[in-house]
Amino acid sequence: MPDESKNSQLDEIQQxxxxxxxxxDTNGFKQLLGQLKGGVNxxxxxxxxxxxxxxFKGNREAVQLLLDMGADINxxxxxxxxxxxxxxxxxxxxxxCRLLLDAGINPNSINSVSRTASQMAAFVGNHACVExxxxxxxxxxLEYYTQVHGQQTEPHIPPALLKPFHTFVTEINLHPVRxxxxxxxxxxxxxxxxxxxxxxxMCEKEMQKTHDINELLAFKYHYQGWIVGELIRCDEQFKAQxxxxxxxATKNDFVEVFIKRVLKxxxxxxxxxxxxxxxECVREFPFRECTVFRQIATQLGSKDAASxxxxxxxxxxxxxxFVDENSYCxxxxxxxxxxxxSKCKAVQYCDRECQRLHWFxxxxxxxxxxxxxxxxxxxxxxxxxxTSELRxxxxxxxx
Ligand SMILES: [Zn+2]
Ligand SMILES: [Zn+2]
Numbered sequence: 412m413p414d415e416s417k418n419s420q421l422d423e424i425q426q427x428x429x430x431x432x433x434x435x436d437t438n439g440f441k442q443l444l445g446q447l448k449g450g451v452n453x454x455x456x457x458x459x460x461x462x463x464x465x466x467f468k469g470n471r472e473a474v475q476l477l478l479d480m481g482a483d484i485n486x487x488x489x490x491x492x493x494x495x496x497x498x499x500x501x502x503x504x505x506x507x508c509r510l511l512l513d514a515g516i517n518p519n520s521i522n523s524v525s526r527t528a529s530q531m532a533a534f535v536g537n538h539a540c541v542e543x544x545x546x547x548x549x550x551x552x553l554e555y556y557t558q559v560h561g562q563q564t565e566p567h568i569p570p571a572l573l574k575p576f577h578t579f580v581t582e583i584n585l586h587p588v589r590x591x592x593x594x595x596x597x598x599x600x601x602x603x604x605x606x607x608x609x610x611x612x613m614c615e616k617e618m619q620k621t622h623d624i625n626e627l628l629a630f631k632y633h634y635q636g637w638i639v640g641e642l643i644r645c646d647e648q649f650k651a652q653x654x655x656x657x658x659x660a661t662k663n664d665f666v667e668v669f670i671k672r673v674l675k676x677x678x679x680x681x682x683x684x685x686x687x688x689x690x691e692c693v694r695e696f697p698f699r700e701c702t703v704f705r706q707i708a709t710q711l712g713s714k715d716a717a718s719x720x721x722x723x724x725x726x727x728x729x730x731x732x733f734v735d736e737n738s739y740c741x742x743x744x745x746x747x748x749x750x751x752x753s754k755c756k757a758v759q760y761c762d763r764e765c766q767r768l769h770w771f772x773x774x775x776x777x778x779x780x781x782x783x784x785x786x787x788x789x790x791x792x793x794x795x796x797x798t799s800e801l802r803x804x805x806x807x808x809x810x
Pocket of ligand 2: 756
């Protein structure tokens with residue numbers, strides 16, 4: 412039985428809050444929120460909660476505020492059984508999906524047409540949302556690795572690093588540079604062997620489950636652990652080469668060496684080291700009977716195979732269909748980066764750090780790319796204006 416008091420007519424403030432969310436007027440929404448009486452768990456005439464509205468608009472700030480104020484993730488009375496995660500998945504905003512997942516929403520809930528949130532996201536082409544949901548595990552499920560078991564004298568992951576470990580594990584970007592930068596930014600550089608061990612155990616535990624084995628996640632953990640292992644190897648080589656220098660002078664420099672090793676292109680603009688190490692990583696996967704292993708191995712062996720990293724990404728996260736390579740950071744593979752090379756404007760980066768790390772390669776191609784861009788501008792045909800092209804140009808100008 413729905414609670415009649417919740418389903419009754421909205422008061423003035425409630426109605427205005429929903430209107431403001433619908434217009435994505437976040438400031439107006441925040442101002443009004445203080446005047447709300449009786450909490451944030453109410454639904455509109457159609458049975459949609461205000462959290463569902465905010466999720467549907469992909470409004471990260473409003474979703475966070477509502478969750479902080481005790482919004483019920485399970486409140487819905489609209490009959491189609493869409494959870495706020497279904498709405499968030501439709502909005503395409505990965506942050507909103509992530510907030511709802513962290514709040515404990517069940518990603519396996521199905522709507523009235525038997526689709527999960529991830530399936531709805533796939534249906535409308537929101538691939539990053541699909542990956543965010545499919546790569547998600549709860550923070551609680553990782554507590555095991557912050558505890559002492561059996562012969563251990565200390566846990567693999569210090570309890571204080573549980574949240575950073577959760578962030579590391581649920582990352583959807585599988586580029587080796589992103590994994591490396593995450594390890595650095597999340598505070599794992601001093602305990603890389605522990606991080607590696609925890610990932611190896613996670614892979615094993617996933618494959619030893621008695622039901623609902625997720626081979627894709629097992630393979631992903633194996634891969635993340637492999638890249639961490641490569642980083643450790645680089646650290647050891649670096650230390651051996653710089654034995655006589657003081658510890659402080661060489662601090663973290665192995666990260667830089669490793670990233671350059673990853674980004675070094677051969678004459679055909681291919682990443683030799685990445686190709687080699689990803690193939691080695693696949694060969695070393697211990698569970699050779701599972702479907703994902705056989706699928707990847709077959710694809711790696713086929714003629715005209717894509718790069719090993721692309722094959723691995725597609726196997727773990729699914730094909731993305733048409734992919735515009737220009738919408739990724741040239742250093743770490745992050746989607747929709749904010750910055751461009753200011754000279755050629757042909758390559759994109761997350762931030763100054765990513766640009767700096769890539770410059771040793773990009774400085775060779777930057778003049779050539781700039782020349783190509785200028786030549787393209789001169790040769791533009793004077794045909795009828797294509798509106799989609801125009802829109803793209805305008806968005807570039809405002810970026
Ligand atoms: Zn980047
Ligand atoms: Zn450039």
